[in-house]
Amino acid sequence: MNPPDPSTPEGTAIPGSDAGQADGESLPAAVRRPVPAHHAAESADAPAADGPAVLVRDLNAFYGSNHAIRGVTIDYRANHVTAMIGPSGCGKSTVLRCINRMHEEIPGAYATGKIMLDAQDVYASDVDVVAVRRSIGMVFQKPNPFPTMSIYDNVAAGIRLTGTKGHDLDERVERSLRGAGLWDEVKDRLGEAGLGLSGGQQQRLCIARTIAVEPEVILMDEPCSALDPIATLKIEELIAELKERYTIVIVTHNMQQAARVADHTGFFLLGELVEFAVTENIFQNQRDSKTEEYVTGKFG
């Protein structure tokens, strides 16, 4: 876990990076991704770049005529974990699903606004949703490995389904399983059914499947709410490792979890972003009374 960043939220003026570009002009990929020493196979080390990976500007989302998300503007900083918390129905999951454009898969649902990923607006008219989702992965609340596939095939599914050629499939499957912290547990039974794993293992399998496609951002929609505490702990540790290579956005109804894993936290209420700050400040130094009431348990 990173120590809380003392700078103000919204990613302005981070000392040491040549970013400071809050509106997300593109930087070469190698520069934006800090490469920890033990990932020796990766390419050149680079200075940590903390510019935002995803910028959301004035997002409005609708379910038919129901105006569910109102004017949300938020930055998700690269290689950090950002949590979204709030009571049931506050819209945090909806915001998450807008980022990878899963929201519009619901009949009658749509969204307006801009969401920038690497200087491209994912809502631009010539953008293909399928390509967006290859760059932005998602882990769901209920672990759902594909039931007809083995562990190996599940991890490879992402690669095969996106149509990319898999000539080094074995290698990539192993890498993904290692990245999800599951390799040691399953390396001798890759051919077994994915459904034969425990809940926590299934969820890590889904994470492995997601990172096999090599996205930049991983969205997590209450990934631990269906798991027991030990499995939850394992996933939280995994998140701490994953953020070195990916940008993580996590929706959670468990405030303590947000406090444990997230660098930044946004508090949502009734479809609006009420407050966004460094996690420590959300929990101890709130600026909005509603935030204070929520985190102290007065409602929600």
Added chain:
Amino acid sequence: MEAGTLPRGGRSSLERSPRARLPDRLMRYGLLGLALAVLALLVVFFFILVSDSQDVFAKQGVVGFLFDNDWNPSRDQFGALPLVVGTVITSALALVIGVPIAIATALFITELAPARGRTVLTTLVELLAAVPSVVYGLWGVFVLIPNLKPATQWFADTFSFLPFVGGTVAGPNYFIAGLILAIMILPIVSAISREVISTVPPDHKEAALALGATRWEMIRMAVLPYSRAGITGGAMLGLGRAIGETIAVTLVIGNATTIGKQIFDQGYSLAAVIANEFGEASSDPLHRSALLAAGLVLFILTLVVNGIARGFVVRSERKQKVTSLAVTEAEA
């Protein structure tokens, strides 16, 4: 694509070539085309059937065709009343005999039978549906008719004061046809009744039992009223099936072109006439058009009956949803 070395910025990464989008389009519109083709096919068939039956309607008029009691192909007479009456009588008999038994099996399986017997009984009832129509016809001709003759003759003699009962029992007759139809519709009426009865909310039933009702009283108070719409729908689906059943009926109804006076007389039906007279009609366009007209009437009849049936079934499903909604609201 290797980690960290693929250029991620730039326009191209978030677009897909039109060629890649093609399979999606193909699948979506190809499948839609398939669905629409099925629709179009049905509509086309209907219209051709209507147009090809025009000849006989031109000669007899629609009302004449349906209500003239004179079916005599050799004299170019095509009043189909005997056929219509036969269809009505046999279907009515099928309902009267089959529906109560079907409801009884449904009640027994869902409410009264021990859990282990349920699957066995269900399978056995479903097996009745696996027997093809022609086999029921075979069995009807060589087993049912000869073996039931004494019993039905006794019934006709003893109860001849009842309307439509009496006289000499013909070999094949309305009653046997109705009986076989009852057997054939039993599986579907039973299946739907079972489905409906098993979705009666347990609290209804528990409330009745808690009041001290006997098992049968509970069924009468809580289960049957709740399931009425669904069971009616099931019965109507059975009716639709009985109306259209051809082969078994034509083998055991006698194919007589006059309207019988009692249920043990020979008769005819709309479906039976088509199967029976097709051979001789192939060279006579007017006769053929009459058979097609019979088919058209059959089609429309089953359409109407099945439509009504579906209305009942939908109503029963909606009631079930409302009930469960009310329960969840009450619990919230």
Added chain:
Amino acid sequence: MSALAAISPRRRRVDRAARGTVFALTLVALVPLVLVVYYLLLKGLGAISVDFFTQDPTGNFLGNPGGIKSALLGTLELVALASAMAIPVGIGVAVWLVEYGRTGRLASIVRFFIDVLTGVPSIVFGLFIYITLVLTGFLDGSFAGWKGSAALALLMLPVVARAGEVVLNLVPDGLRESALALGAPRWRVITRVVLPTALPGLVTGSLLAVARAMGETAPLIFTAQATLATSFDLNRRMNSLPIQIFSDIQNPKAEIVQRAWGSALTLVALILIITLVARFVAARRSTLTA
């Protein structure tokens, strides 16, 4: 009066009588099944022999009536072709309904028409094909096996489509979402995730449609008609078990009637085997899902 008053004997009697009646009626329902099976075995087994399956019906009124080879093979050919027509189309329509049409108005209309199709009497399907493919002199206006298959396919189509829709709806949405979220195009989600997951159910539905089609006589009367000789030419008339039975029933000769019983036994056995396989596949599916 004791605190726990017993219920009146009349109520108890009514309860017992009613329950007895329900039980009795249930047994009555099973009597035809027992009798049909009994007579099929009693009268049909005697006809079964090697010759029965290896000889064609001779059409002779005197002497040896022959076997049912052409009828048996004909049924297999006709139903195989009908399945090839109906199953892909039925599954395709079901896929469109579940994956694309969903709750829209067009989907409701399609569902309505499929419902209509399920209620059409089988003889009307025969008529449909007759008036469009035979009467009109299509190709050469003759009776042909493939036209019989077309009529059977019309019959099978709504069964496959309905069962397919039910089964595809059972595939959890979470699977589709996961696949879409990985960046898979929708057609791949359908072919690589949804259909394989639903496969056992689709097989069951298709097999039940096949079992149904095997027993149908009426649609074949004026489409495939009948011949006596074994034929593999689906462009000519073709014999089939139901048609052969139907014709034999109306023949007064005892050997021919016995052949009818033997054919009926064969037909029912075939249908039962397919139904059992279908149930087996369905049962296996429920043990696979976690």
